[in-house]
Amino acid sequence: MSTPDNLEGVMRRIEKLLAISRGHRANPQEAANAAAMAAATMRKYQLDESAVIVARLQKGDDLGDESHVPVLATWVDPLKRVPKWARFISVGIANLTSTKAVQSFVMTKKGREACITFMGYKADVALAVRILQYLQRTMRLLRLDFQTTYTYKTMGLTSLRSYTEGMAIGICDMLRREQEAREAAARDAIEAAKTGGETDASRDASRELVLVNAKLVAVKEKYGEFKTKTSPVLSSDGFSKGYADGNSISI
Numbered sequence: 502m503s504t505p506d507n508l509e510g511v512m513r514r515i516e517k518l519l520a521i522s523r524g525h526r527a528n529p530q531e532a533a534n535a536a537a538m539a540a541a542t543m544r545k546y547q548l549d550e551s552a553v554i555v556a557r558l559q560k561g562d563d564l565g566d567e568s569h570v571p572v573l574a575t576w577v578d579p580l581k582r583v584p585k586w587a588r589f590i591s592v593g594i595a596n597l598t599s600t601k602a603v604q605s606f607v608m609t610k611k612g613r614e615a616c617i618t619f620m621g622y623k624a625d626v627a628l629a630v631r632i633l634q635y636l637q638r639t640m641r642l643l644r645l646d647f648q649t650t651y652t653y654k655t656m657g658l659t660s661l662r663s664y665t666e667g668m669a670i671g672i673c674d675m676l677r678r679e680q681e682a683r684e685a686a687a688r689d690a691i692e693a694a695k696t697g698g699e700t701d702a703s704r705d706a707s708r709e710l711v712l713v714n715a716k717l718v719a720v721k722e723k724y725g726e727f728k729t730k731t732s733p734v735l736s737s738d739g740f741s742k743g744y745a746d747g748n749s750i751s752i
Contacts, residue, residue: 512556515539564723565623567630568607568616573641573665579611586669590636591617593676598629599716601724621720632752640668643746652739664739671747679752 518539522532570580571587583604595602600621607616619629644665647653652660 511542515542518542563623564621564719565626566618566620567626568605568618569630569633570607570609570614570616571633571637573637573644576611579609579614581615583615583617586640586665587617587633587637589669589673590676591619591633593673593680594629594632594636595619597676597680598625598632599713599720600625600629601720602629620724622716625716635752636672636750639750640665640672640747643668643743647739647742647746650742652742656739660739662739664743667740667743667745668747669743671744672750673747675748675750676752 518535522536522539571584571591572580573584573586588604591602594600598619598621600619603618603620605616605618606613607618608614617633619626619633621629644661647661647664653664
């Protein structure tokens with residue numbers, strides 16, 4: 502292994518090249534050249550992108566937060582509290598993306614609104630918000646379909662609320678399965694390496710575990726511990742259909 506005299510300088514150069522490769526200002530050729538140079542530098546010193554990220558996290562860099570106001574219908578007034586479905590889903594998203602989710606407030610055109618704020622590694626935070634936005638759009642469409650059913654036409658808003666809660670629980674189970682599948686794949690790759698020798702898959706799995714732990718430690722050190730509060734779910738008309746619909750969503 503070739504060890505640089507100034508490892509910190511090399512890491513900064515890699516960080517800069519990676520930033521250029523992903524930036525919006527660079528044209529496709531510039532981005533490709535920057536990515537190739539970053540890859541060549543990492544190969545030369547036997548580094549990988551996870552090592553760069555861990556180094557920055559240990560310095561407290563690349564952490565941030567982003568908020569989203571979760572609504573499933575058109576509201577004229579500011580949202581005063583985070584709805585139950587969003588509280589459930591945000592916890593599952595946070596676990597999947599190695600972020601933390603809290604209920605907070607943000608200023609919008611309507612005024613001070615309740616929101617979900619994700620905190621963590623900036624790229625993970627952006628992903629968490631995109632997942633929440635995608636799930637919110639999907640839930641809106643499913644709710645519109647439910648409003649054409651006999652259950653809704655006979656039970657009204659009570660069944661719609663129950664359907665929405667069922668959908669949220671179904672989505673949470675889907676997110677949990679996704680997380681468990683990823684963790685199981687990583688464990689299997691590492692276990693296989695113990696008997697069959699190290700492979701690219703096992704090295705990637707090991708780096709991913711180190712990276713996830715580094716992210717969680719960095720988030721905890723900057724933002725502290727969070728306690729998640731949820732409300733009991735009351736099953737009634739529409740809940741079972743909502744659960745089945747939510748559980749079938751894929752991300």
